[in-house]
Amino acid sequence: MINFQRILKGTVVAAVLLGTAVSASAANIAIVGGKADDPFFAIVKRGIDDAAKLVQARGGTVNYLALQTYDNIGPDAAQLIRTAVSQGVDGIAAPNWVPDAQDEAYKAAKAAGIPILLYNSGGTDKSKELGSINYIGTEDLVAGQAAGKYLAEHKAKNVLCVNTVPGAANLEARCKGIIDEVTKAGSKATQLPLPATSFGDKTAVSEAIKATLMKDDAIDAVVTMGNQDADSAAIAIQQANAVERVKLGSFNTDKAMLDRIKTGTQMFAVDQQGYLQGYLSVFMLASYVDYAMESPTVPILTGPAIVDSSNVEATLKGVEAGVR
Structure with a gap:
């Protein structure tokens, strides 16, 4: 590093x-x-x-x-x-x-x-x-595709992509990438758009995800767009009694998210x-x-980097240093 x-x-x-x-x-x-x-x-x-x-x-x-x-x-x-x-x-x-x-x-x-x-x-x-x-x-479409490929490789069959800022080009691209790759693998993926006012409102996001999981028990994976939404999704999965069937993934990283990966209650994160x-x-x-x-390298890509159980320990060191 x-x-x-x-x-x-x-x-x-x-x-x-x-x-x-x-x-x-x-x-x-x-x-x-x-x-x-x-x-x-x-x-x-x-x-x-x-x-x-x-x-x-x-x-x-x-x-x-x-x-x-x-x-x-x-x-x-x-x-x-x-x-x-x-x-x-x-x-x-x-x-x-x-x-x-x-x-x-x-x-x-x-x-x-x-x-x-x-x-x-x-x-x-x-x-x-x-x-x-x-x-x-x-490149957010590429980042979404990386998440979608990871989910497909790990046998996810019905993926929910939670978007708390619908209309934001980067988040729309991430969900599109996920949906494209999961669909290409022969499985199902849909977007759950929530009002932008719900961003940062853990209760509102958690309740919306929980309601969706309880309505459709075929959903076996949830992907969120960021740190706070990942916390909300983890709570929703637990409250819906879906811990055994629903895999959790998210974009970005923080200690809470990485601790969940370490303990097995979250499958992966996509770090930018x-x-x-x-x-x-x-x-x-x-x-x-x-x-x-000027840099001759255009663009300068900072991700996507998949964090899962194989590299979570090293990533936690970056969180402790305040840079991840």
């Missing part, structure tokens, strides 16, 4: 020693991201904060613009991009959750001469279309390594602004 803390400390020390030669460049960049209480984006923010120290060491700034809710995710994210443009920043990195609502805001940034970078959501094709310097994250998304987005955008540095 890469020791980012060691790299960070060494780079900051080097920046201080170089003095004015380094501080002559001063990128002022904005990073649009998820809610402060979203467990996944807490890890992304850790990566952003660590990389921000490098930017600050040479006189620049990093401003994190967070969504307040996910109820109106596309228009709200677009407004944050426009806010960054109005602030006259030197670069903007943001997920492209809802292209129809956000694309015009990206185009406005480009028209203002501000470089953009897509991360977390959007993918390579959309990045190229909008003129982004790169895309950092996972949010720390790397945050860290690399800041580092690459600031490096582009300051020094015109």
